[in-house]
Amino acid sequence: xxxxxxxxxxxxxxxxxxxxxxxxxxxxxxxxxxxxxxxxxxxxxxxxxxxxxxxxxxxxxxxxxxxxxxxxxxxxxxxxxxxxxxxxxxxxxxxxxxxxxxxxxxxxxxxxxxxxxxxxxxxxxxxxxxxxxxxxxxxxxxxxxxxxxxxxxxxxxxxxxxxxxxxxxxxxxxxxxxxxxxxxxxxxxxxxxxxxxxxxxxxxxxxxxxxxxxxxxxxxxxxxxxxxxxxxxxxxxxxxxxxxxxxxxxxxxxxxxxxxxxxxxxxxxxxxxxxxxxxxxxxxxxxxxxxxxxxxxxxxxxxxxxxxxxxxxxxxxxxxxxxxxxxxxxxxxxxxxxxxxxxxxxxxxxxxxxxxxxxxxx
Amino acid sequence: xxxxxxxxxxxxxxxxxxxxxxxxxxxxxxxxxxxxxxxxxxxxxxxxxxxxxxxxxxxxxxxxxxxxxxxxxxxxxxxxxxxxxxxxxxxxxxxxxxxxxxxxxxxxxxxxxxxxxxxxxxxxxxxxx
Numbered sequence: 349x350x351x352x353x354x355x356x357x358x359x360x361x362x363x364x365x366x367x368x369x370x371x372x373x374x375x376x377x378x379x380x381x382x383x384x385x386x387x388x389x390x391x392x393x394x395x396x397x398x399x400x401x402x403x404x405x406x407x408x409x410x411x412x413x414x415x416x417x418x419x420x421x422x423x424x425x426x427x428x429x430x431x432x433x434x435x436x437x438x439x440x441x442x443x444x445x446x447x448x449x450x451x452x453x454x455x456x457x458x459x460x461x462x463x464x465x466x467x468x469x470x471x472x473x474x475x476x477x478x479x480x481x482x483x484x485x486x487x488x489x490x491x492x493x494x495x496x497x498x499x500x501x502x503x504x505x506x507x508x509x510x511x512x513x514x515x516x517x518x519x520x521x522x523x524x525x526x527x528x529x530x531x532x533x534x535x536x537x538x539x540x541x542x543x544x545x546x547x548x549x550x551x552x553x554x555x556x557x558x559x560x561x562x563x564x565x566x567x568x569x570x571x572x573x574x575x576x577x578x579x580x581x582x583x584x585x586x587x588x589x590x591x592x593x594x595x596x597x598x599x600x601x602x603x604x605x606x607x608x609x610x611x612x613x614x615x616x617x618x619x620x621x622x623x624x625x626x627x628x629x630x631x632x633x634x635x636x637x638x639x640x641x642x643x644x645x646x647x648x649x650x651x652x653x654x655x656x657x658x659x660x661x662x663x664x665x666x667x668x669x670x671x672x673x674x675x676x677x678x679x680x681x682x683x684x685x686x687x688x689x690x691x692x693x694x695x696x697x698x699x700x701x702x703x704x705x706x707x708x709x710x
Numbered sequence: 711x712x713x714x715x716x717x718x719x720x721x722x723x724x725x726x727x728x729x730x731x732x733x734x735x736x737x738x739x740x741x742x743x744x745x746x747x748x749x750x751x752x753x754x755x756x757x758x759x760x761x762x763x764x765x766x767x768x769x770x771x772x773x774x775x776x777x778x779x780x781x782x783x784x785x786x787x788x789x790x791x792x793x794x795x796x797x798x799x800x801x802x803x804x805x806x807x808x809x810x811x812x813x814x815x816x817x818x819x820x821x822x823x824x825x826x827x828x829x830x831x832x833x834x835x836x837x838x839x
Contacts, residue, residue, distance in 0.1 A: 365745075380803070381774050382749040569748065569774060640752050642772045663751040663774055688770075688777065 349373065353398035354490050354548035358555050362565045370463035372399040374568055381569035385665040388537055388574055389705045392496035392503075393566035394558050399462040402489050402545060403472070406455030407481035414449065414456055416611055417475050419593060421603035425451035429523040431534050433601055435593045436460075436471070441616025442589040443596065444471050446581060448534055450523050457530065457545070459491070461583045475612060490551035494563060495541030495574075497705065500533075503542055506557035515542065536571065538578025538703045573662050576671060579634065579700035585645060586632060586659040586673055594620040595675060597632040597699050627678050630656060634699040634709065635672040641687055643672035643694070650691065651680035658685065666702045673699055712742040712836070715807055719823060720832035721783040723765075726807065727826060735784050738811040739771070739802065742836050747773035750799045755791040756813055762788060764822050769812050771802065780812060784822045790814040 350373040359366065364375035375396070377384060387393045405414060414422040420434035430451050436444045445468050447460040460468045472483055494503045504512045514524050515531055523532025529546040544554070559565070572582065579597075581587055587596035594617055602617060603609070623629040635658065637643055643661030650656075656676030664671045676683065676696070684691040697709040718726040724743035728736045744750065754770040762768050762782040769780035791813045795801055802810040817823075827835060 377748065380749055382751075382800075573774065640754070642751065642774075642777060644777070663772070665774075 351399070353396055354551040355396045355398065355555055358552055359396065359565070362559075364565070364567065367568075369399065369568060372462060374399060375565070377567040377569045378565050381567065381573065382665045384564065384566040384570035385573050387564045388496045388539055388566055388570065389666055389702075390497065392494060392498040392541075392563045393570070394555065394563045395493040395495070395566050395568075395571055396490070396551075396555070397493055397543075397571075398490040398548065398551065400491055401460045401462060401465040401468065402486040402491070403458045403460060403469070404452070404455060404484045404486055405458065405481055406484075407479070409479040409481050410455050413476060413479040413481045415609060416479075417472065418449065419598075419602045419611055419613065419617070421609060422449060422451070422456065424603070425449070425456075427451070428453045429518075429525070429532065431521045431523055431532055435598050435601060436468070437593065437611070437613030437617065438471070438589060439613060439616070441592050441613040441620055443583070443587045443591055443593055443598070444468065444589060446583050446587070446598070450530065450532060452530070453525060459545070463584060488548050489545050490548040491543060491545050492551065492554060492558075493535050493537075493541060493543045494558060495535050495537045495539045497540060499539070499541040499563070502558065502561040502563050503544075505561050506554060518542075536578070536580055537574040538580070539574075539705070573665055576660050576662050576673065577664050577666055577702035579673070579698075581632075581673070582660055592617060592620040592629065594624050595630050595632060597673075624678060627653075629678075630675045631678045632659065632673055632675050632699060633680075634697040634701060635661075635674045635683065635685070636695045636697050636701075636709070637670040637672075637685070637692065638695070639669070639692075641692060642670045643685060643687070648686040649674050649676050649683060650686070651676050651683045651696075653677035653680045656680075664701060666705065667707060671701050712740065712745055713807070714740065714742070714829045714833050716829045718807070719783070719826035719828065720835070721781065721826055722835060723781045725781060725783050727783050727823070729823070733817060733820075734789065735786070735815045735817050736811050737780075737783060737813055737815060738806055739780060740832070741806045744803050744806045744810070747771060747778060748775045749773055750802045753795040753799045753802065753812070755793070755795065756788050758788050758791055760788045762786065762815065764819075764825075771799070782815060783826055784815055784817050784819070786815040786818040788813050789816050
């Protein structure tokens with residue numbers, strides 16, 4: 349038996365098929381992954397992502413510590429509640445993890461991946477030497493993500509009236525502390541929505557209220573196809589400790605300015621950037637197969653400039669054909685994928701396929 | 711628990727076989743197999759008239775999770791395929807034992823049917839897999 353979130357029984361009651369996910373018993377779907385995917389694209393779905401790791405960082409040096417630890421710059425978070433996506437790099441310029449960092453009234457909150465929990469905590473502790481910071485894991489917090497065009501409206505319908513205005517006022521990548529709840533406009537689907545981080549004892553009550561509003565439970569299966577359509581990376585698949593963020597479509601998330609900010613891995617990723625400009629480091633791009641068949645993780649890619657690999661591939665329920673993220677030589681113009689022994693031509697596109705329910709690539 | 715009808719024969723690779731009045735074999739995949747695959751998004755069928763051997767790959771299903779070969783449980787000639795699956799592959803998920811059938815075979819060696827499992831043996835097979 350694996351670890352369970354506070355909503356384990358709710359998942360079973362909703363008909364979940366449970367699978368092991370990095371040591372946790374988690375819902376992969378509640379019947380049909382495709383229906384759950386469409387639910388998020390067209391209405392509203394709720395994901396229990398309480399298995400993810402919440403880490404609070406506080407203390408006099410919290411800002412300076414995170415400016416050193418993360419490739420993006422928390423100095424951009426000029427108000428409480430604001431959120432930032434960042435890579436956490438190692439000394440070789442590989443990606444230890446990707447995460448969201450929120451500025452709180454008192455310090456910062458990081459949400460990191462579940463499978464990388466131990467490694468991240470160890471790395472963060474090592475990097476904290478010399479900084480006056482407290483790093484505290486918050487395992488008793490639940491996280492629900494409510495996403496879809498109707499998500500905010502339906503989430504607000506479950507709230508006490510004094511909280512509604514604060515949530516409605518939130519812009520994208522902004523959050524607000526409401527008592528012991530933290531509510532933010534962040535997510536992993538390419539749709540509007542909120543993530544709420546709150547005491548796990550209250551999770552079942554909110555879950556039941558959301559379902560009563562017509563929000564449907566969505567499993568990790570649909571979470572993966574939604575994030576892939578949105579062109580978002582999955583740690584361990586699209587990048588890892590041995591992958592440069594430059595080769596993982598994460599250059600835009602690195603704060604290069606100010607140039608005198610030293611952050612872990614900076615020297616290496618500056619070299620990687622030059623290497624890529626010279627065609628010596630691959631890039632992560634999108635692939636589209638408009639015919640039958642499904643592109644899959646690990647399939648070999650052959651372009652006019654050399655070889656590559658599919659890092660994430662699936663059927664896109666929104667587009668009704670297959671899409672993928674692939675690491676291939678830069679400036680590749682034509683591309684074929686080795687699918688079960690046959691070389692199938694595919695189209696190279698920007699790694700972003702669907703936003704707000706609509707196709708976004710040319 | 712997955713649904714395992716008593717009147718069918720099963721292969722260890724999770725296909726089922728139904729013998730009709732003319733002695734032909736209709737082949738599909740079990741409820742257990744469709745559930746394990748998840749939502750099916752493409753089905754590739756053999757051509758009518760193809761001669762196939764037992765345990766030979768004759769069709770492919772692609773689900774959101776994986777691509778999977780479908781093996782013919784018996785030898786013979788493909789006499790019909792379920793073209794409706796090309797446009798509605800999800801039928802395999804919703805009706806694995808009826809509208810979700812894959813192909814029909816005119817059996818060339820009836821003795822091969824003895825190699826297949828009955829419902830009880832298949833149920834044990836799933837449990838021990």
